[in-house]
Structures are given as C-alpha cells and as structure tokens.
Amino acid sequence: MMSKLLSFVKLDFITIKPYMTMKNLWIYVLTMAFMAFSTQSATSVASMILMIASLHVIYPFALGEKSNIDAFYITLSIPRRIVVYGRYLFVLCLDVCALLIGFLIALILSPLFKENLNETLLPIFVVFLLFTIIQLIQLPIYFALGYTKAKVFVMLPYVLLFVLFMLSTHIIESLPAVADFLEEIPAMFVQHKIAVVLLCVGIWSFLLLVSTAISTRSYQKKEF
Amino acid sequence: MNNIIEIDKLKKQYDGFALNEVSFHLQAGYIGGFVGPNGAGKTTTIKAILGIIRPDSGQVKIMGEEVKEGTAKEFIGVVMDNPFYVEDWRIKDVEAAVSPFYSQWNSTQFHSYLKQFHIQTNKKVKELSRGMKVKLQMAVALSHGARLLVLDEPTSGLDPVARDEICGMLQDFVSDENHAVLFSTHITADLEKIADFITFISDGEIWYSGTKDELLEKYVRISGNPREIPENQKARIIGYREHSTGFEGMIQATDSRQFSSKFLIEPVTLDEIIIFINKGRKNDE
Numbered sequence: 001m002m003s004k005l006l007s008f009v010k011l012d013f014i015t016i017k018p019y020m021t022m023k024n025l026w027i028y029v030l031t032m033a034f035m036a037f038s039t040q041s042a043t044s045v046a047s048m049i050l051m052i053a054s055l056h057v058i059y060p061f062a063l064g065e066k067s068n069i070d071a072f073y074i075t076l077s078i079p080r081r082i083v084v085y086g087r088y089l090f091v092l093c094l095d096v097c098a099l100l101i102g103f104l105i106a107l108i109l110s111p112l113f114k115e116n117l118n119e120t121l122l123p124i125f126v127v128f129l130l131f132t133i134i135q136l137i138q139l140p141i142y143f144a145l146g147y148t149k150a151k152v153f154v155m156l157p158y159v160l161l162f163v164l165f166m167l168s169t170h171i172i173e174s175l176p177a178v179a180d181f182l183e184e185i186p187a188m189f190v191q192h193k194i195a196v197v198l199l200c201v202g203i204w205s206f207l208l209l210v211s212t213a214i215s216t217r218s219y220q221k222k223e224f
Numbered sequence: 225m226n227n228i229i230e231i232d233k234l235k236k237q238y239d240g241f242a243l244n245e246v247s248f249h250l251q252a253g254y255i256g257g258f259v260g261p262n263g264a265g266k267t268t269t270i271k272a273i274l275g276i277i278r279p280d281s282g283q284v285k286i287m288g289e290e291v292k293e294g295t296a297k298e299f300i301g302v303v304m305d306n307p308f309y310v311e312d313w314r315i316k317d318v319e320a321a322v323s324p325f326y327s328q329w330n331s332t333q334f335h336s337y338l339k340q341f342h343i344q345t346n347k348k349v350k351e352l353s354r355g356m357k358v359k360l361q362m363a364v365a366l367s368h369g370a371r372l373l374v375l376d377e378p379t380s381g382l383d384p385v386a387r388d389e390i391c392g393m394l395q396d397f398v399s400d401e402n403h404a405v406l407f408s409t410h411i412t413a414d415l416e417k418i419a420d421f422i423t424f425i426s427d428g429e430i431w432y433s434g435t436k437d438e439l440l441e442k443y444v445r446i447s448g449n450p451r452e453i454p455e456n457q458k459a460r461i462i463g464y465r466e467h468s469t470g471f472e473g474m475i476q477a478t479d480s481r482q483f484s485s486k487f488l489i490e491p492v493t494l495d496e497i498i499i500f501i502n503k504g505r506k507n508d509e
Binding site: 005017018063066069072074075076077223224 | 271274275276277278298301302305307308309310311312313317321322324325326
C-alpha cells in the first residue's frame with residue numbers, strides 16, 4: 001500500500017509537470033520581486049509562495065478531468081482510497097515545500113528589510129496553516145464534484161474568510177473589550193506555547209481526518 | 225475451455241440507456257470482435273470489464289477472477305479511442321507515470337516499440353497523430369506483460385495503412401495461445417480480416433456471440449422487386465427496406481429455400497449484418 005501511495009504522489013507530480021515551466025517560474029519570481037519591492041515585507045513574499053503552491057493543488061483535478069484520469073487510475077489498479085490519500089499527501093508535500101522556501105526567503109529578506117526573523121517566521125507558519133485549512137475544505141468539494149463543477153464552490157472558504165475578517169474588524173472597532181482581549185493573544189501564545197501548538201495540531205488533525213473521510217466517501221461513489 | 229473473459233448477465237441502467245443481461249465469453253488464443261452501432265453499449269461493457277463502472281447486477285470475470293475495485297489488472301492492456309494520458313505529457317512522462325504500477329514493466333521493450341513505431345520520447349502526447357496515439361497505447365500495453373488486450377475503437381479515424389499495422393500487431397499478440405484480444409469497433413472490415421469470434425450488441429442487448437464464420441453463414445442478403453414479395457415473407461426479412469431499384473434485407477440462411485428464385489440471395493458482410501439488424505430493430509419499434 002505504501003509503495004502505491006508514493007507512486008501515486010509521484011504520478012500527481014508528473015501530472016502537474018507540464019505547468020512547472022521556466023516561463024511560469026520567471027512569472028513567479030518577478031511577481032515576488034515586485035511584492036518584496038512594494039511591501040518591504042518578507043512575510044508577504046513568503047505568503048505569495050504558499051499561494052502559488054495552493055494554485056498548483058487544483059492542477060491534478062483540472063488536467064485529470066480533461067483526460068478522464070480517474071478511469072486511468074482504475075486501469076492502473078490504483079484503489080480509490082489510495083487516490084484520495086495520495087492526493088492529500090501530494091498537497092501536503094507541495095505546501096511543506098512552499099513553507100520551507102518561504103522560510104528560506106524570510107531568512108534572506110529579513111535582514112534586508114530590517115525585520116526580526118523570529119517575528120517573521122510565526123506569521124508565515126500561520127499563513128501555511130490557513131492555506132492548508134482552506135485546502136482541507138476545498139479537496140472534498142473537488143473529489144465530490146470534479147474540477148469544473150467545483151470551481152465556484154471552492155471559493156467559499158475565501159468568501160468565509162473575508163466575511164470573518166470584515167466581521168472581526170467591525171467587532172474590534174465597536175467593542176473595545178474584544179480588541180483588548182485580541183491584543184493579549186500574542187502574549188498568551190508566548191506564555192502557553194506548548195498548549196497552543198497542541199491545540200493547533202489537534203484542530204488541524206481533526207480537520208484532516210474529517211476532510212479525508214468525506215473525500216473518500218464521495219470518491220468511492222463516483223463513476224467515470 | 226480456457227476463458228479469459230467471462231461476462232454473465234451484466235446489467236447497468238442509465239437514463240435512456242441500459243445494458244440488459246449482457247453475457248459472452250472470450251477464450252485465450254483468439255481475437256474477439258465486439259461490434260454494434262454507436263450507442264449500442266460497447267464502451268459501457270468495456271468499462272465494466274475494466275472495472276471503471278460498477279454493474280447493477282451480473283458478473284465480469286477476467287482469467288477466472290471477478291473484476292472488483294482494486295483487482296490487479298496488470299495482465300490487461302488497455303487501448304482506448306482517446307488515451308487517458310495528460311495531453312501535455314511527453315512520452316518519457318507517460319513511461320514515468322505508468323511504470324511504477326506494473327511489476328513486470330519492461331523499459332527496454334517499451335523503447336524498442338517506440339523505435340519501431342517512430343515515436344520520439346521528447347514529443348508531447350498532443351503532438352501525436354491519432355494513429356500514433358493508438359500505437360503509443362499499444363507500446364504501453366505490450367510492455368507490461370499483458371495477457372489480454374482490450375481495445376475500444378482503436379482503428380476509427382485511421383488510414384488503411386495504420387489500421388493494417390494495428391491489425392498485424394494484434395495477430396502477432398494472439399500467436400501466444402495464452403493471449404487474447406477484445407476489439408471493439410464499428411469498422412467491420414478489420415474484424416472480417418482478423419477476428420475469430422464476434423459479439424454483436426445492439427441497444428444494450430447481445431444479439432449474437434459466436435464464431436465469425438458461423439455469423440456470416442447464419443444470414444444471407446436478399447434483394448429483388450418489392451411487388452413480388454408476399455407479405456408473410458416480407459415480415460421475415462430483417463431490416464427490410466425499399467429503394468428506387470427494389471428492396472433489400474437479410475434473412476436466416478436456413479430460410480433461403482423458402483424464398484422464390486426470382487430474388488437475388490447472396491452472402492452478407494459484417495457491415496451489412498450491423499446495418500440490417502439495426503434497421504430491423506427500428507422497424508420493430
């Protein structure tokens with residue numbers, strides 16, 4: 001099972017390989033250079049990389065739908081649950097690679113922008129968590145509906161995030177007590193580092209379990 | 225009897241179409257042609273054989289093992305009308321994609337087929353012609369130790385030279401008596417040339433499954449003046465149709481003596497069998 005899982009992750013990387021071109025690389029590099037120049041923030045540049053990785057996650061679904069790749073998996077005797085677990089592993093690999101590149105960029109750019117490296121790494125990690133959580137919501141939608149039908153629905157997490165952001169801004173402005181509490185959060189993080197990390201890992205793992213379970217269930221029912 | 229494919233009472237219901245108790249088998253060492261008009265159920269049956277769709281009932285067995293999800297299909301080589309490969313893959317990507325899933329993958333053999341078919345490894349799948357795409361799939365299918373080749377309309381849209389090459393390769397493949405080929409097509413000229421068995425499907429039902437020779441001997445073509453045919457005999461003509469020069473249709477060869485010698489009775493081709501049966505079904509409706 002493990003070797004099939006790893007072979008599937010490799011297959012997903014081969015699937016998106018046509019998009020990993022020098023032309024695209026230059027577009028990403030120039031966009032990040034513009035971002036670095038305009039924001040003077042290492043965190044923004046690193047977040048950009050995570051966003052690019054997030055874009056690549058949809059390619060196996062998009063390309064797969066075009067060539068009926070799900071039927072191809074069946075002819076290769078890849079069990080459906082391997083397809084689901086393999087796709088999640090592929091997404092995680094992409095995100096972790098992006099996170100590591102993000103950290104590396106922060107390491108290089110922080111001294112240039114006179115930023116404290118330690119204060120840069122935490123926001124990058126939070127952005128990483130945020131993107132992975134969004135993907136954990138998006139993946140079951142892609143597995144259930146396929147790329148074309150899911151295109152609209154996968155925007156829901158972003159809309160939800162925007163609504164939450166607007167709502168929290170409004171609450172902070174109208175309720176000073178909430179603003180005071182939010183200001184204390186960084187201090188609480190520092191005081192209860194282990195508890196916060198455990199809580200984050202717990203929530204993330206729970207979401208991962210629920211997300212893979214829903215994806216497996218809907219993908220098992222599909223016919224190609 | 226060494227059956228490689230055994231299909232028993234296969235049923236699958238869709239909106240507006242159904243496979244209805246499809247049953248047939250194919251023995252090792254032979255080429256089985258799977259024919260029928262467009263929309264008759266050929267691709268649906270092939271998808272059931274490959275485990276791509278789940279039948280509502282019935283059974284599909286490949287080499288004695290029931291086809292289920294996750295069933296090892298290493299011994300099945302698949303050639304589809306349109307390959308499942310990503311269009312932007314280069315040929316070397318195709319090998320990198322499929323080879324980990326076949327324990328008997330033979331890279332040397334694959335490259336030797338590519339050379340034989342004049343397919344360059346740095347070419348993209350989308351840059352290949354239809355015939356080349358079929359040959360690429362053949363190269364993959366023949367490089368992982370497949371014992372059964374399942375081909376869905378591989379020769380449609382190909383020129384006669386390419387079709388002849390594909391047919392030659394299939395004949396070579398079954399020269400090993402443990403191998404078999406199931407070949408779906410509506411170009412019956414290819415089957416007349418290479419098929420040993422024919423399974424004829426129409427409207428989701430198997431109309432005939434047996435040897436090609438028996439099928440060709442079972443029916444004869446009849447034609448003549450429509451004013452000279454009595455109504456009771458007309459009713460026995462399959463796919464009866466009239467045109468400016470007379471009528472034509474198909475009858476059972478055993479019935480031919482009961483028809484007047486004024487009518488022209490001659491051997492029928494596979495193409496005509498498909499046309500007459502299809503027309504007959506429409507007349508019945």
